[in-house]
Amino acid sequence: MAFLKEVRFDWSKVKDKERYPFNIPALKERQSINLDRNVVFFVGENGTGKSTLLEALAYKCDFSTISGGRGPLLKDHRGDFSLSDIITLSWFPKVVNGFFLRAESFFDFANYLDDLAEECGGIVYSPYGGESLHHQSHGESFLSLFQNRFQGKGIYLLDEPEAALSPQRQLAFLRIIWELESTGRAQFIIATHSPILLAYPGSSIYCFNERGLEQTIYQETEHYQLTRDFLNNPEIFLNKLLS
Incomplete structure (x- = not known):
């Protein structure tokens, strides 16, 4: 059972619709996005708005926008979260537990935990496997x-969780998703480029592009089609690319 059912946009609050992030084609003048699935994926090229929307959702949930859960955790003072000012989240039921992962700032989050552990002791690491995240490989x-x-x-809310994961560990991550969401305990909203993660059954996939925001199926994503075609005949792709 999905907890976050819908995101609604109130464009009447925007004075300059040609200013970032309000001018992102995938989001511009969008009235709502249906998120009523346990697993929802955002896909699209870099710069199409996936991370921007995910960060706005994290900000609205009061999660740390560097990476983390609710509360006075590490804050990001560099980002532009003005999109959060015009969105309303529709919940049923409302949940306050969760986590926002941004792969590119995960190092900063791990540093924050280490600093906190120096003040409060190793108990800080309990929800993270019992040891510093820096004492493990990136994927681990x-x-x-x-x-x-x-x-x-x-x-x-996960922004490119595959960044540190080998293909085998991406499959292990799919198992973790299944163990949580299949019992109704979790909802995942994931921005990804991974054709492995996108294969998760029963998910919703939203494609961000210059035409707008389009709901699609796995086999119609560019990620699936390009990977399939490359693996079927890598020589052709490489000859065209390198000639």
């Missing part, structure tokens, strides 16, 4: 986070 630290921190009823 991601999986440790997923396996230990993602507990109970919650919403998990």
